[in-house]
Amino acid sequence: MKKLLKTIITATLLASSASYAAPIDADTKKEIEAIIDDYVSNHPEIIINAMKKLERDEQLKTQQAFLDIIKDYRASDRHPFLGKKNSKHYIIEFFDFNCGYCKVMEPFFEKALKEYELQIIYVNIPVIRAESAQLAYLGQALYDTDPNMYFKFHKHFMTPDNKKADEESVKALFKNIGADYDAVVKKISSSKNTIDENIKDSFKLKISGTPYLIIDGQEIRGAITSYDQLKSVLK
Structure with missing residues (x-):
């Protein structure tokens, strides 16, 4: 130093x-x-002071990124969301379709939507395995094509049991929910940027895994394990 x-x-x-x-x-x-x-x-105190300043500057940089992301995501149309924009309460969830803890929280979110004036924003960062990226890009392309279809896709993969994600299984799912698989695949190249930006934002926030939550301005690293816990944060 x-x-x-x-x-x-x-x-x-x-x-x-x-x-x-x-x-x-x-x-x-x-x-x-x-x-x-x-x-x-x-x-030698100059070294200590310099290190403290570097640490403070890094903290301020991360905090500003945190605030900017909240503002941007709450107003954005590019991320899947449920509820209404500018609701009193909000949840921003960085998730992966293969994240078991993320799946556990889904029923809590569904219940909270009925009880609170709430906006839930889903930010996909594929970090768990290779097929996570395939599902992320495909899901974003589907959302950009038809948000209602996307949430059928989302619900299918975010239930606790493991779902097959090979091409034939995904094609069968698209047929079942009434979505055009080939048309959505063609849109992946233009929709891919959103997932790439999500990953960049996860670096800014120093996210090391999913789930990562921002609830009413409070950062939560890791899963919420009960509905009562979620209610206590929303209050």
């Missing part, structure tokens, strides 16, 4: 001097480095 700090300070001074005077020669550069090295050695 000391060496890094010294390098940064030296580079800053040299850049500054280059802007206002002739370039510094090698001997002068060595003198500047020696002065900086002596100062940092005799004032």
Whole structure:
């Protein structure tokens, strides 16, 4: 850290001097480095203060991303959502179609929609296995084609038991819910950007797995395990 700090300070001074005077020669550069090295050695608190500032800056950056994402997602039409925009309460769920904990929470969300003025926003980040990405892209393309059809697809895969996700099984599901599989597949390339942006946002929020929830401005890493727990957060 000391060496890094010294390098940064030296580079800053040299850049500054280059802007206002002739370039510094090698001997002068060595003198500047020696002065900086002596100062940092005799004032170690500067290293601690610099580390604290870096940490604060990172926290502020993450917090701003958190607030921006809430505002953006609540107003956006690109993410599947239930309820009404600008409802009193909201849940933003980063989920994966293969996330067992996410599936456990679905009945809680359905019940809460009946009891609260609530908006639920589903943000798909395929992180569990390869087929998660296939379902994510296909699901987003279906939502962009027909939101009502999407939620039939969503309900099918978000029930607790495991559902087959091979091509023939998915085609059969589309036929069952009345969706055009081939037409939706053609739309994947244009819908893919939303999933890619979801993944980028998950990096900004430092999400390490699903589920990740934002409920009325409160961050929850991990699953809610009972409806009473969900109610306590909404209150």
